[in-house]
Amino acid sequence: MHEAYDIHHVQEKWLPIWDEIAPFRSGKKDDPRPKKYVLDMFPYPSGDLHMGHAEAYALGDVIARYWVQKGFNVMHPIGWDAFGLPAENAAIKRNEDPSIWTYENINTQRASMRRYACSFDWDRVLYTCDPTYYRWNQWIFLKLYEKGLAYRKDSAVNWCPDCQTVLANEQVVAGLCERCDNPVTKKKLNQWYFKITDYTERLLKDMEQLEGKWPEKVLTMQRNWIGKSTGAEVKFEIEGRAEPVVIYTTRPDTLYGATFMVVAVDSELARELASGTSIESDFNKYFDSVKAASDIDRLSTERPKSGIFLKRYAINPVNGERIPIWASDYVLADYGTGAIMAVPAHDQRDLDFARAMKLPVRVVVATEADDPAVSGVATDGDGKLINSGSLNGLSTSEAIKKVISELEAKGLAKATSNFRLRDWLISRQRYWGTPIPIIHCEKCGEVPVPLEQLPVKLPDSKSVDLKPKGSSPLATAKDWVNVNCPKCGAMAMRDTDTMDTFVDSSWYFLRYTSVDKDDRAFDLDEVKTWLPVDQYVGGVTHAILHLLYSRFFTKALFDMGMVDFNEPFTRLLNQGMVIMDGSAMSKSRGNLVRLSDELERHGVDAIRLSMVFAGPPEDDIDWADVSPSGSVKFLNRAWRLSGDVTSKVGVDFQTGDIALRKVTHKALHDISFAIESFRFNVAVARVMELVNATRKAIDSGCGGPDPAVREATETVAIALSLIAPYTAEEMWERLGHKPSVALAGWPKLDESLLTEEAVTAIFQINGKIKSRVEVSPTISDSELEAMALADQGVKSELGSTAPKKVITKAPKFVNIVL
């Protein structure tokens, strides 16, 4: 047995020592070091940590530990996103309070994080299910309510029959509930919303600040989700109706091509236009059939168009033409005005509808393509306007401008934009969440719970019927529900919905600064010290939901003067997933490889190292490609160096072997650069190189007593302290240092050691390499060029031909063009 260290013994040895030293407690107010706020997305406490957590927290840890070594005052907190359905479902199954299951899991995860050597500041921990946290959820809710940013409305909402609760638009993926994958239906309910649509423009515009600092992919996804479109609203007179109908279009240039109008079947307008007419009963039949269809069917673009003619007519404002009005489900009630002008020649959906209903098609934009009426393919590209009165001959963009200004002058149109983003539906009909702090009084209406009465604590789960039944479980807690109205004192009722858990996570990064404060959500001074988050680390699964909501909260709080920045996360790193046989390894998808087994077999350090080394952080890791035993081997190799160093602590490195010193400082430089650009796999490769070079120096070079060997080995230990803390600590101790290596400080780079004595220059002819020579790195262009022209290999190749051109870039190459 070659010398190696006992992983498990080493792990048990260092944990209590680290608890004692607490190297990652963030500094207090008077700390002179510059600050860094490194934040990992907090976990949901669903059982123990899994492989996905292992990757995410390994990456966040490298960043946090690096900045500590570089002399920053780093805040790296952790908490639990502890409200949510799984706890409630477990509680129903086990017939006990959801908090029991929740805190059991939290304790398990916390112990695992400690063992996994996560560099969290254990003095800054929060649990969103704790009243000391959700109290401030309620407080923020009331602040938003005051500003008109929280409101209630009736509407057809997404309803998951399986989870027995409503869902936000963002939680419906392709017509399925993102949590349970069951089809989502529509249900008409009175629900609470946050008015995120007030912030669409700013959410879009402020992304400019994030350019280059957030993954482009996430920015694109957010832009798509917000979905801005620009166009115009145009007024159409309706025969037999006093008020005109306003439609929204992105192509006002095609107004002359509008051959009919379509209103959303589920809109108020459709109902009104149909009422009292001969087709009213047919309309109702059609309306009912649409309502019965699931979202899944509705979303299918393959589905044939359906609709009903309302026997009413609108007047096209550009040409006075009388066009029929239809109702259909292909027009959405809650986008734009719920009514459109249909231009079948230049919009595929309108064309499909026109063909199905035998409605006329009129081309008004001339393109090379076939006639849409014949081909069935709408031409939506640019072209010259025809059949369009004063617009004839104009290009698409010119026509848009002209027609808007013409109609605007008559008060018939205005340029406007529309957004895909809808308001954020936050009420949930479940127990395990933050109660909405509103009291409903027959006389006074909605009455906010007075701030001094917060928190509105959840009633004891024993007094509540938790079983899903489509209404809020809180309604069954009679003692809790019935209260006096804070305004008039009459008997009133509490709101029985709880908040979406995304509310909890929309501001938790602020709470970390002030977890010890029980008189405010967060302390402005502390927030000014720490925020915004310098580095946020988490999965791309939250690219839209959580990040968009957090950005919205930050802007709303900014407007209320509660924070002094408008984007919460300066830099974002999205790690990939850990996959196996093509599917993600997470709790919900089934743990294919158990983290605890891997840790038992290979040790914490080897797993952390494997995660960091597997590839670029944003790429998925296929566990089949990872070799934890290779990591074990490398860590032992690194560790053995520390036993071969025979010089004393404090020996003058300047006197060490120059060749090894150069390797060390080059490595140091490259490691820093790689880490700061998130290329952790490259950083590891550089450490491996340094280990290899040091091994060689010990065995067949300057030898163990040389100070350069100590310098190299200490550098390895410090570099490894970011990735493999146990091994690094062992090395540091064997090198004669006191713990902890986590606080050793990043070695100072000696720039003078980065320059090479000699570099290899290449001589090319027509870009092909003909010979190489060793030259000084400071050689001039002209010197190098002279050398190239005098070179034997080049000369024989050249013969008598005179070079057409010579390109020289000292000291790297000369290219002779013939």
Next chain:
RNA sequence: GCCCCUGUAGCCCAAUGGCAGAGGCAGACGACUUAAAAUCGUCCAAGUGUGGGUUCGACCCCCACCGGGGGCACCA
């Protein structure tokens, strides 16, 4: 259907427009060993998905196509 990312040794992955290979896995051989494991050392392999273009020079920039991944998708 639209948009984005991606394609380098058997595999995972590196290469400011300038010598295609840093590192690892797997493999082969050797040293140590009675032997094996462990360890140490040596070696092995691709011309960068395909076809064009720009350039003195392209894995890198541009265009098209093919394969893989992701996002959006009746939002007018």
